[in-house]
Every structure is written in C-alpha cells, then in structure tokens.
Amino acid sequence: MADILSLIEREKKLSSYEGEDRVVKSTDIKNILQSQKNPFSFRSKIPTLDDWIDGFEAGELVIISGLTGQGKSTLCQTFSFNFFTQDIASLWFSYELTYRQFLRKLSDELFVYMPLVLKGKNIDWLRDRIQESKLKYGVRVVFIDHLHYLIDMAKIKNPSLEIGSIVRNLKLIAVELNMTIFLIAHSTKTMFAEEPELDSIRDSSLIPQESDIVLIIWRLMEENKKIFTEFNRVKVAKSRRTGVMGKSVKLNYRDKIYWEQANDK
Secondary structure, eight states: OHHHHHHHHHHHHHHTOOSTTOOOOHHHHHHHHHHSOOOOEEOOSOHHHHHHHTOEETTOEEEEEEOTTSSHHHHHHHHHHHHHTTTOOEEEEEOSSOHHHHHHHSOTTOOOBOOSSOOOSOHHHHHHHHHHHHHHHOOOEEEEEOGGGGSOGGGOSOHHHHHHHHHHHHHHHHHHHTOEEEEEEEBOOOOTTSOOOGGGBSSOTHHHHHOSEEEEEEEEEOTTSSOEEEEEEEEEEEETTTOOOSEEEEEEEETTEEEEOSSOO
16 A cells, blocks of 8 residues: 555656656757757868868767877867867867977967876866866867777776776766867777778777767878878768768878868879
8 A cells, every 4th residue: 555655646746847857848948959059169170071070069079080190189289270260279188199299299379278287097087177177268179189098908807898988978078068079099900001990999889889970080102102191081980960971081281280182182
C-alpha cells in the first residue's frame, strides 16, 4: 500500500512539474532561441574553408589533426591571427613548443593569452584557466597543443576510453562556457604522399566522434619526388553543422601564417 501511495504522489508531482528542465514542445524551445541573440560565430578568413564549414560557433570542439611537422600548430596560429583581426581573443596552451619557440613563430602583430606556468594532465585546472581567461580578458577561443599532453599514457589501462573521456570533457567545457575549443591531435604514421583520412587520428575513434569539426592538414610533395613543396592542404574531414566531408583547400605559407592559394591545382 505504501508503495502505491508513493507512486501516486510521484506521478502527481511530475504531472505539475515546472522546473527549468521540464519537458516542453520543440516549438517552445524554438521560440526561446529566436528571442535570444544569434550564437557567437566567427570566420577563419580562409574563404573556401569558411564556405564549407560556415565559420566556427561557440560551444564547438574543433579537432586539428595531421602528422608531426605537417603544419597543425601553424594552422592554429593562422586561425588565432585571423580571429585577432576580428577582435576575438585567444587562449593558448602550448605544450608542444616551449614558450620561446612558440612566441618566435607568432606573428609580430598578434598577441594571445597564456598561463604563466603551464600544467598538464588535469582537466579541472584546464577548465579553471579557460574560465579565468573569459572572465578577465573576454577570451572566446581556446587552442590546446596537443591532446596527448593531457594524458599520462603510462598510467592508464585503456588509452582509447581515457582519451575519449578527455575529449568529451573538453566538448562539455566548450558548451558550458560558450566558447570554441581547438584541440590538436596527432595522426597515425602513414606515407607522406598519402592523403590522410578521418580514421587516421591516433589512439581513439572517439576523438572525431566527440568533435563538431575535424580538419586534417598535410604538406604537399613534388610529383614523383620525396621533396616537400611550400604548399599545404587542409581537408574538412567532418563538419557536423554543414555535413561537408572530404573537401580540401590548398594553402601557402607567408608572413608566418597560411593563406588560401588562389590557383588551387
């Protein structure tokens, strides 16, 4: 009898529930969203890329992947510079390069925000620094170079699941703080002449699954030779919003950043 009364009381309470997480019609949510400001969005200023992905939005997790030395960090610095010209401040966690190396590569016209002392393998510390940068300096974009510095590979039993958990937490931070996070992730070793694919991202299939956009970059080689040219290609391996997959644009390197190559051949 007590169980029946408890059930009746629970159903009565739920039938009149008006909390912020109550169930409503999708049209009600649509009306609320239309009454709010448009979501914060911005452009990479690489025209063809922007056409394909329709820029970047707050709450998104963007993966930048490729082999070592193929231009991942430089592509992120290019984005950072182009965001800076749109008055969008960036926060950098540069684990791959020393601060001296990082600043040497940075355009003289650009400044970014960085932790004075860099710590790794602590998602809570990372979240606090991200929120601190937003509150203090109005930062809207975060770059993390790179994923594997957030994980102690020697101490974890299942690297794929652990990496997936880190990536999922970064996505949740992006949504919670209404910011855009760019995360660099290495690719598996392939022949340099081969075009990398979505499944070439190292260690966990959960990385692309948890992300909104995946961009893969590689350096181009001279035909029939093992010599790199001055050009790169960046491919949209995944774009959740636009559905574009597999399209790539040619870039050239000038003045410490990448520019779209007009004659894309």
